Amino acid sequence: MDGLAEDRSVADMPAVDVLVVDDHAVVRAGCRRLLEPPLGRFRVVEAADGPSALALVERDPPALVILDLNLPGSPTGLDLVRQLVALGPPVLVFSMHEAPSVVARCLEAGVRGYLCKSDDPAVMAGAAETVLEGRLWLDHRMACAVAALGPGRPQRDVDAPLPEREGEIMRLLAETAELDSVARRLGISYKTLANTLVRLRNRYGVRRTADLVRIAVRQLDETLPG
Template identity: 30%
Template sequence: MIRVLLADDHAAVRAGLRFLLESAADLQVVAEVGDGASAVERARALRPDVVLMDVRMPGTDGITATAAITAEGLAEVLVLTTFDLDDYVTGALGAGAAGYLLKSAEPHELLDAVRRVADGDGVLAPEVTRRVIRALAAAAPASTTPPASTPPSEPEPAKVTRVAGLTPRERDVLAALGRGLTNQQIATELFVSAATAKTHVSRVLMKLGVTSRVQAALVARDAGEHLRGSSGA
């Protein structure tokens, strides 16, 4: 049973979400709240598997609440909002949200997203995926191939240090996260069970000191050739 905490300041929206989620045999709504501060408080008390989090709420907003929940490891957070503004998307993912979905999503898409986030995967609304990819591409170096007259440079010490404590298998997992693979795809690629892949992902996040797969993917991108060159695969 996947235990879900609802955080939205509109009672009618919460009622609709509760009805939808509890129509599925494997989902249970353990509580519902109307603001971010209450979401953090109830997450501490109940330790749900997933917090379904709105962005705009009175008092403590959803992004601030997401940062608090993920920093304490209380639950996975799936942001569900009306807004696909870039600031909200980057803010939520930077705060450690495992997913970002719009309220215009079809019911089956929402149910699937909750299950995937509970299983340790990341979810992005199709409407924002392209913009996230563009943002990552813009932040990446223009070319990974040095000029012919310039010898390849060693990775910056800070980037090397981020992955130095990972085992060869964990570096393989991090590289897979950098390519956007799900837990099931990682399991298939590494010839392990889905449960083992999920455990590896959790350990990688913990060792890197990050709270989401998106943040781990950024570390993988920064590590670049050092990560690939040091892998035991």
Template identity: 35%
Template sequence: MAAEVIRVLVVDDHPVVRQGLRTFLDLQDDITVVGEAADGASCVAAAESLLPDVVLLDLRMPGTDGVYALNALREAGNKARVLVITSFTEPVGIVPAVRAGAAGYVYKDVDPLALAAAVRSVHAGHVLLHPDVARLLAEGDTRPGGATLTAREREVLAQVAQGNSNRQIARELTLSEKTVKSHMTAILGKLGLHDRTQAALYAVRTGLVSPAGR
């Protein structure tokens, strides 16, 4: 059976950057670029019409930037995983994007093969954060820490933080996928979180798992 092809939307305000990313990614057997956008607003429109699996998103763009796009995608309920590609070198520059829902980030000088690996990783449900970014997020997180999770919910949360999908969690914990989904709904509700990325960050903040850096 042929491997699933990952549909990628490339978002950057520089045409030469978009073309370079498209050219490389289209060489991968399991990745195809389905479209391009030059700012946050056009990213949101393109994601709605093209339904990419992964959005490769620049942060610094004129007009509507990457953080705008992340917030708008989340508000629209778009299921695409977002991988930020950035020129920021200080972890603090990445924090707003991760808070807005980015699943991870790579630098613009990333090795091409590492970029393809990162696209595959976020598509598979992993969260790509350097420990310094996880620390900054934890320091700035003022959510109450008193929510009580059951032992099973903590096990599920730990699996989420390791980047496992519901199917993988079900297999690992000998549960049905439906049960895993129910646990996830309960976890997010109890902790006041929006998505799996925030749940993974919570697990790091509370010491349930250690942050995994690249």
């Protein structure tokens, strides 16, 4: 009975347009299932890149934007966050980046909430509702981690140039993704490579080397001529 009552309450609430911006169709489809009835009360509009998202918001502003940080095209990352915030709708970031410094920079840029892609999917609709109510959404663990950075503490800039060796490792990861091959081509030990990968994962706020490879491929694509 409680479940039926909850479904009716969602159905009775006015529908709200939300723009989901992610370059992976399967992620957008998953968001749609989590946000549209019966789990949520939203009408989902989709965009796969930054320029498309900006065009949609300028033409028909949604009540909320749910945004991945790693998108093809330009602008990307925090530049896109700032442009969307300037257009008016609240922005809820939905990202694989879990570094508190990345979250802090997004909050400074004006986002109203931050969801990690490793979070429980069941929280998405509630996070969206919280942001729509004008409140900040951040889970307790991440809120504590961001607070621990302290006021005025310098934040790591994931867009800043990498040291030469780390940049070369990212380039080779994009080309091969085989760690033995990367170590051999650089003439370094596997242990040295593994230690550098730990620093790179921390920098980009990801847990797995596979996620690091994805970032490396995207960075390489962005340097290629159009």
